Amino acid sequence: MLLQFSDPAKLKTKMCVFEDKFIARDSSTLEQLKEMTSRRKVIEESINETSFITDAIAREMSGGLSSHTQQVLHKLLQYLPLLENFVSQVDLVGYNLKIVQWTSDLKIRWSSALSSSSLFHLRGPKFFQIDNLRFEVAMTLFLYGAVLRKRALEVISEDKVQSATFFREAAGVYQYLAKDILPSIQHCVPSERPPEVIPSTSVAMSLVCLAEAQAVTTMRAEEKGSISSLLAKLHYGIVDLLNESANHLRIFSGESSSFLEFLSAFRALHELKSRKNLAKELMSGGQVGLAIGILRHALTDVKKEMPRENSWKLVFGTEIDIVAETLRKFERENEIVWHKKIPSRDELPTLKGSRIVKSIPYCPKKWERELAFKM
Numbered sequence: 001m002l003l004q005f006s007d008p009a010k011l012k013t014k015m016c017v018f019e020d021k022f023i024a025r026d027s028s029t030l031e032q033l034k035e036m037t038s039r040r041k042v043i044e045e046s047i048n049e050t051s052f053i054t055d056a057i058a059r060e061m062s063g064g065l066s067s068h069t070q071q072v073l074h075k076l077l078q079y080l081p082l083l084e085n086f087v088s089q090v091d092l093v094g095y096n097l098k099i100v101q102w103t104s105d106l107k108i109r110w111s112s113a114l115s116s117s118s119l120f121h122l123r124g125p126k127f128f129q130i131d132n133l134r135f136e137v138a139m140t141l142f143l144y145g146a147v148l149r150k151r152a153l154e155v156i157s158e159d160k161v162q163s164a165t166f167f168r169e170a171a172g173v174y175q176y177l178a179k180d181i182l183p184s185i186q187h188c189v190p191s192e193r194p195p196e197v198i199p200s201t202s203v204a205m206s207l208v209c210l211a212e213a214q215a216v217t218t219m220r221a222e223e224k225g226s227i228s229s230l231l232a233k234l235h236y237g238i239v240d241l242l243n244e245s246a247n248h249l250r251i252f253s254g255e256s257s258s259f260l261e262f263l264s265a266f267r268a269l270h271e272l273k274s275r276k277n278l279a280k281e282l283m284s285g286g287q288v289g290l291a292i293g294i295l296r297h298a299l300t301d302v303k304k305e306m307p308r309e310n311s312w313k314l315v316f317g318t319e320i321d322i323v324a325e326t327l328r329k330f331e332r333e334n335e336i337v338w339h340k341k342i343p344s345r346d347e348l349p350t351l352k353g354s355r356i357v358k359s360i361p362y363c364p365k366k367w368e369r370e371l372a373f374k375m
Contacts (some may be wrong), residue, residue, distance in 0.1 A: 112194035
């Protein structure tokens with residue numbers, strides 16, 4: 001079972017009315033600006049939870065999709081090509097004081113879902129404004145990746161292949177963000193900034209998504225009865241990905257404690273599973289003392305990492321019970337049959353990981369429409 005962490009999708013935004021700020025030179029451009037505003041508005045209402053439409057109408061508007069997460073993905077995929085085209089058309093104008101002023105007047109504002117200092121205030125979430133159109137692209141893509149993650153979690157029980165695919169797609173979105181979008185806005189990012197606009201955060205999120213994809217893939221391997229030595233390496237490959245993710249987060253220290261706790265808990269859980277499988281493999285090979293030593297230290301270590309989140313505690317508790325019962329079985333067998341010495345921690349083998357998942361590259365879709373502004 002995967003630990004659930006949906007905080008990255010809890011973004012909020014303020015309304016942007018493109019046709020009020022960017023002055024169109026012809027009716028076609030005006031209609032396209034209005035369409036952008038309309039497409040963005042339905043996303044805003046979905047994530048801000050301010051929509052008053054019925055479930056039936058929501059399904060009809062999204063082509064029959066019943067899941068709220070699917071509906072949000074549908075809305076994002078309708079808005080992003082318009083937004084990409086709009087930004088590219090503005091770029092063709094080049095540096096222009098009117099464009100700069102219009103962008104400022106647009107007031108692109110988003111909250112942070114990962115900031116340790118701005119999650120909730122007495123009057124609601126704190127909003128950040130950055131007067132750059134790629135800030136809008138960045139936050140919309142961050143939301144898109146987060147909603148893909150959320151959808152991946154929803155379908156795990158019914159389709160693990162599809163779940164892993166969603167996680168891999170999300171990883172690709174975050175890689176694209178870190179490499180192609182966020183570096184271009186760093187010059188205008190204020191000192192008080194949301195973690196979502198820092199490239200290292202997107203790199204960390206991409207690695208988390210890959211770890212989740214590998215976790216789902218490992219579940220499938222377990223269901224198919226794969227050998228313990230392989231499972232041990234797959235679980236520790238997840239640990240390696242999460243350690244790398246945490247290293248990127250140390251570059252910027254503004255992430256929420258819940259995100260950092262999630263990473264720590266996720267890592268500890270799969271290290272325990274890796275040790276459990278390695279111990280099984282050693283036991284089957286007659287290395288009874290090593291197997292027992294690994295499980296004893298595994299239980300000691302994981303109890304120090306017990307998370308505060310109740311749903312995570314339940315997952316930890318279930319796995320700890322399994323490992324504890326396995327240890328009791330091995331100890332009884334050793335006491336009756338083998339009488340092997342239990343080695344110290346320094347004598348235990350080192351865990352080794354294997355990574356078998358890769359991201360699915362994000363390829364932005366852009367509607368090729370010419371826009372003309374009154375300069």
